[in-house]
Amino acid sequence: MKAILVLALKSAWARRLTLGITLAAIALAAALLLAVERVRQDARASFTQSISGVDLVLGARTGSVQLILYAVFHSGSASNNIRWESYQAIAQNPAVAWSVPLVLGDSHRGFPVIGTSPAYFERVRYADRKPLAFAAGRPFAGDADAVFEAVIGSEVARQLGHRVGDRLLIAHGSGELGPEHADKPFVVVGVLAATGTPTDRSVHVSLPAMTAIHLDWAGGAPLPGLQIPAGLVRKFDLQPKEITAALIGLHNRASVFSLQRQINAFAGEALLAVLPGVALDELWQTLVVVEQILFALCALVVLVGLAGLTATMLASLDQRRRELAILRALGAGPREIFCMLLIEGLLVTSLGVLVGCVLLAATIAAAAPLVQAHFGVVLGARPPSANEIVLLAAILLTGLVASLVPGWRAWRMSLADGLTPRH
């Protein structure tokens, strides 16, 4: 049997060009399948960990997915706000350890502007409870003396070329073309490091700033004849009257459901509290079909690659009838001939899978920064997950099945031909 193994390897090496091309096809297919699986896992991880360390997201009563969409992804808009008093009542609940209010609705050149408290930068976590980090600068002060300060996400800084010290204007509404609060420019005081979450695409300002830019506005437009210069805003009460949403952390996670019930039954106003992890999972489920179609397509590509292996090996058999007859004359049985073909198929499949893994690792290493910058998905080099190992095993098994066909044909051929192959 060892003799057959050595001969199978040498024979395959002699046909290395055609087998090599087949191997390359299998490698590419395997890399593609693994890449889809990897991106699927990482995209899901990035997505469902867009926010972490937050126990409840609070908003006006709406659908939980919609609340998550605007409170976490800053996409879409809230149908209703929460009164400041209601928010205060909940923030002072003894179960609540901290809370961060969010005021949404304005934008800066297409990027959402979030009015919040400085605690936002300490409390909001992403991925595996990683805190936000500053690539440059500091958080905004959040007090009345330095109202017009902004902290921008990495993507905002990259795309618009903003740096600490730059000035920017905030537009009313979420479109690019909303009327601007042109009389009250903000100064960039901090730039956040990239996170791969919606934070990268956000501009953060303080709650008083949010109130200040709207002092002389009503109903979405500047009040005619009224203009309050930036220097005078501190004379006004900048406490917001309403907020859009709030992030809540608890002393003890065990109390999350009881607090959620209390909020949902809040007497003063129709409120909703959702567990972000659960809602994010729910949102992801709506994307699962796309993910599954993509996966099925790649599985098909692998099958095509392995069908190529079968075809290549079958085609080579006709040219190898002599070779098989010589091996028969030397004492090889049909069983050994069969094994020789299986060894060849498995060799090409497993080398293909191996090359595919290396290819994927190299591509990920090369493309990870680009992917994170453009899609916010963090791709990491890591050993294959359990899922991926199952996939690799499935490819190998299919490769084995694919070589059964030429193996069986060689078996038949060697029995029929004996020592004298007919052409």
Added chain:
Amino acid sequence: MSAEALVIHDLVYRWPRQRAACLDIPGLSVATGERVFLHGPSGSGKSSLLGVLGGVALPERGRVTLFGAAITALGGRARDAFRADHIGFIFQQFNLLPWLSACDNVLLPCTFSARRKRRAGDPVAEAARLLSALDLARELWHQPAGELSVGQQQRVAAARALIGRPELLIADEPTSALDAPRQQAFIDLLLGEAGAAGATLLFVSHDARLAAHFDRVLALTEINRAADGSAA
């Protein structure tokens, strides 16, 4: 070991799905060490006979005994092992695995048969001795067999058939790809080496002119009742 190298008794062989038998040999015996020229035109059942002798084809009826062992009574794996241990084959051409070197081709029987490896002593030295004796230039030994000329390939094939001193050498038209002067030289080399190894030689050819120098000349059309001359 039996004095009879090969005994055929009442052998009938039929190709699968064919009505007419292609071998019907009432009896044949070859003595150990005998050098037999078997003359057979194409269609006389030559390859069927070689298949049965090699144990890759099973007859419908009858018994074939090689050196006292009834190979027709053995199972498939045992017949394969018997062939590896006791028979050296030389074919018409394309005898060699083209992607192995000449020397590695010669060594092949030793990887399939422990017995022949043992009998070869030091297989590499024995391969070198055989290649020298068969007049193959040393610089060709490590070239891929596919790059050798037909005549050189046939000498490598002879060395491969001889290594480990199998008791029976079967040569099937080994000279038909060679030109006339080289045919006789090759036969002389083969007869010499077979004699030195004490092997029984069964030399099959359709060319009766090569029959000189053999101990015995047999016509397959005479021993095979199924070959009435009308077979295509």
